[in-house]
Amino acid sequence: MTAATLPPVLSLKNIVSGYGGLDILKGISLDVGAGEFVTVVGPNGHGKSTLLKTISGLVPLRAGSISIDGTEVTGKPHTVAGLGVAHVPQGDMLFPEMSVLENLLMGAYLAPGKAEIDRRLDEVYTLLPKLSDRRHQIASTLSGGERRMAGIGRGLMMGGRILLIDEPSLGLAPLIIEQIYGVIAELSKAGRTILLVEENPARVEDLADKLHLLDDGAIVWSGPPADLLAREELLATYLGG
Ligand SMILES: Nc1ncnc2c1ncn2[C@@H]1O[C@H](COP(=O)(O)OP(=O)(O)OP(=O)(O)O)[C@@H](O)[C@H]1O
Numbered sequence: 029m030t031a032a033t034l035p036p037v038l039s040l041k042n043i044v045s046g047y048g049g050l051d052i053l054k055g056i057s058l059d060v061g062a063g064e065f066v067t068v069v070g071p072n073g074h075g076k077s078t079l080l081k082t083i084s085g086l087v088p089l090r091a092g093s094i095s096i097d098g099t100e101v102t103g104k105p106h107t108v109a110g111l112g113v114a115h116v117p118q119g120d121m122l123f124p125e126m127s128v129l130e131n132l133l134m135g136a137y138l139a140p141g142k143a144e145i146d147r148r149l150d151e152v153y154t155l156l157p158k159l160s161d162r163r164h165q166i167a168s169t170l171s172g173g174e175r176r177m178a179g180i181g182r183g184l185m186m187g188g189r190i191l192l193i194d195e196p197s198l199g200l201a202p203l204i205i206e207q208i209y210g211v212i213a214e215l216s217k218a219g220r221t222i223l224l225v226e227e228n229p230a231r232v233e234d235l236a237d238k239l240h241l242l243d244d245g246a247i248v249w250s251g252p253p254a255d256l257l258a259r260e261e262l263l264a265t266y267l268g269g
Pocket residue numbers: 047048052070071072073074075076077078079118195
């Protein structure tokens with residue numbers, strides 16, 4: 029079978045979710061193939077974080093379906109994590125009084141045993157050597173960039189093949205954003221499947237295979253990042269520039 033005929037590893041069909049009486053996602057469909065890097069861009073508050081939380085089961089699905097490797101999932105967080113989906117949430121969500129190592133180990137709560145935990149830890153330290161240097165440092169004393177790396181490292185400790193990454197550049201200085209995207213590019217090159225949400229399409233121009241533009245809980249445009257960046261009218265209408 030060629031790559032084009034392989035079933036997607038993650039497939040969303042008409043998903044609807046929200047909070048209280050309000051639907052935030054209003055029927056989203058998208059596929060992510062094995063090893064693909066897909067980005068969803070859109071302005072603040074239009075449902076990007078809700079999309080990732082719905083996939084990982086943190087926000088209940090109201091309609092539609094989510095499939096992983098062709099099998100529909102129930103949406104319970106531990107079930108989704110057990111299928112290899114790791115969520116790197118916005119704002120790191122580290123345990124501030126724990127060390128880097130303790131935070132990383134929290135990510136491996138579903139790992140089958142110590143040997144597998146050690147294997148994942150080695151992999152994280154190889155990819156993110158700074159975390160190895162700072163393994164005994166308390167998380168609250170890390171810099172913003174180091175915290176973001178620890179958040180990504182904890183996601184990798186979940187053993188995820190499919191990474192859901194929520195606005196990794198949020199609140200970071202430009203140089204640090206470059207470093208974080210360098211790490212994400214390495215993960216992609218190493219074959220991880222990535223679904224990332226971001227406000228700024230230029231950040232993923234050279235990285236993403238496919239980009240979806242989200243507006244008010246619906247996908248209004250899909251294509252390669254360079255095509256969106258060339259469409260000034262779309263950028264002005266949906267992203268304010
Ligand atoms: N727990 C919640 N309860 C009620 N409303 C919520 C909750 N979380 C998010 N919302 C609302 O859902 C909408 C979409 O929020 P979401 O965080 O998904 O957007 P976003 O595109 O990721 O924006 P941002 O980049 O600012 O995080 C917003 O109007 C937000 O106020």
